[in-house]
Every structure is written in structure tokens, then in C-alpha cells.
Amino acid sequence: MKSSESKRESKKQISPESEFNQKVSFKNYIKTIEGESKKPIPFWRFLVPLLIQTGIIFAVPVQGSFTNVIGRRTILQTASVNSTNLLRDNSLRVDYDISRANNLRRLPGWRQLVRQYPGRNRRSAPLADGTRFYVILQQPQFSNSSIPTAWRPIRIATRRPNSVPQNQVALEGQYRDGFITYGLETYYIRDNQLQQINRDIAQLQRNRRGRQSRQPIFVELKVDEQGNTVPVSLWVRDRNYRL
Numbered sequence: 001m002k003s004s005e006s007k008r009e010s011k012k013q014i015s016p017e018s019e020f021n022q023k024v025s026f027k028n029y030i031k032t033i034e035g036e037s038k039k040p041i042p043f044w045r046f047l048v049p050l051l052i053q054t055g056i057i058f059a060v061p062v063q064g065s066f067t068n069v070i071g072r073r074t075i076l077q078t079a080s081v082n083s084t085n086l087l088r089d090n091s092l093r094v095d096y097d098i099s100r101a102n103n104l105r106r107l108p109g110w111r112q113l114v115r116q117y118p119g120r121n122r123r124s125a126p127l128a129d130g131t132r133f134y135v136i137l138q139q140p141q142f143s144n145s146s147i148p149t150a151w152r153p154i155r156i157a158t159r160r161p162n163s164v165p166q167n168q169v170a171l172e173g174q175y176r177d178g179f180i181t182y183g184l185e186t187y188y189i190r191d192n193q194l195q196q197i198n199r200d201i202a203q204l205q206r207n208r209r210g211r212q213s214r215q216p217i218f219v220e221l222k223v224d225e226q227g228n229t230v231p232v233s234l235w236v237r238d239r240n241y242r243l
């Protein structure tokens with residue numbers, strides 16, 4: 001009886017680690033670990049990250065192509081052109097009439113936007129920096145000239161409208177440092193177009209200084225129902241350049 005009880009007590013006193021070592025030798029344990037490490041990694045573990053990376057790479061151009069196909073043709077009128085940037089880095093920097101807060105103050109919805117996102121100063125900084133909103137543009141009824149006519153802003157929306165008529169688009173803007181940007185301010189010009197565009201812009205600026213012409217520069221773009229935009233072409237004087 002005493003021997004059996006002592007055996008039971010000794011079994012109770014054995015730790016789990018000791019029991020494991022008794023059943024499995026260290027050599028067998030190493031072999032088991034090595035066997036696990038030599039198992040081939042499932043193919044899907046390589047495939048899934050590759051598909052995710054590929055989707056991210058192609059998402060932007062696919063979205064641009066989609067917008068270019070289904071988007072509505074829209075014309076914006078520029079307010080100024082920096083030809084120095086054009087010569088320095090093959091880029092053209094433009095502002096639009098709708099980039100100035102003063103040109104949007106009288107539109108329906110502006111006061112509501114200011115009340116919702118007030119800035120530091122009602123006149124110089126009416127909106128808080130980073131405020132996003134939508135400018136609703138409407139297509140002109142008549143355009144007899146070979147040069148396109150700019151679409152006219154008609155109202156402001158604090159949120160993207162669910163739908164707009166066929167002759168309107170909703171363009172997303174962001175207020176920052178006194179100006180409104182639309183992500184359509186910088187265009188990179190092809191080398192084979194650079195010299196001709198530069199001459200056209202120089203002639204246009206001379207005409208403005210001499211008050212011989214008030215013809216602005218126009219940008220043609222496509223806008224889809226989600227507010228995504230794709231620039232299509234640039235009008236300088238009576239010439240059209242594909243972007």
C-alpha cells in the first residue's frame with residue numbers, strides 16, 4: 001500500500017515539462033520542428049499580396065480611363081498663367097475664376113458653407129483651412145464660337161449631390177490659404193508642344209497688356225458623377241492642345 005501511494009505521489013510531483021521530456025526526446029523534437037519548416041508555403045500566400053499590390057497600381061489609371069469615357073465634357077476658364085514655370089520644368093500652373101472666393105460669395109449655398117465652416121476673418125479668410133465643398137457648374141446654352149465657352153458656377157453644396165441634371169457637374173474644391181483648389185491647377189506639357197504653347201501664351205499676355213484681347217485660356221476636362229476629373233485638352237488663343 002505504501003509503495004503504491006508513493007508511486008502516485010511521485011507521479012503527481014512530475015512537472016509537465018519533465019513528462020514531455022520523458023515522452024519526446026530532444027532529438028525527435030528538433031526533427032519535428034525541421035520537418036514543419038520544410039513544408040512548402042501555400043501558393044495563395046504569395047498570390048493574395050501580389051493581387052493587392054497590382055490592384056493599387058492599376059486603380060488610378062483605370063479610374064481615369066473610366067472617367068474619360070463616361071464623364072461629362074466641362075470647360076473651365078483660367079484667371080492667370082505662370083509662364084515662368086512653363087519654361088523651367090515643363091509645367092503650366094493655372095488658376096480659375098472659380099478659384100477665388102470673391103467669385104463664389106454671391107452663389108446660393110455660400111453663406112451656409114461659411115456658417116458651417118467659419119474662418120478667421122469674414123473677408124480675407126471666410127472659410128476654415130481644409131474645408132471641402134462642391135461647386136455646381138452649368139453648361140452655357142449657346143456657344144457659336146469655335147473656342148469653347150466656360151461653364152458657369154450656379155451654386156455651392158456642402159456635400160456631393162446624389163445627382164445633377166445632364167447639363168451640370170459637381171466639382172469638388174478645397175479651401176486653403178485664401179484660395180480654392182480643385183486638383184486641376186498643374187499640367188505637364190509635352191516637349192513637342194512646349195515651344196508653341198509658350199509662344200501662344202506670350203502673345204496672349206502681350207495682348208492683355210495692350211488691351212487688344214481679353215481672351216482667357218480654357219481647360220477642357222471630363223467629370224463623372226462621383227466628382228472625379230480627368231483633364232483632356234488646353235485651349236490657348238484659338239489652338240487646342242491635348243493633355
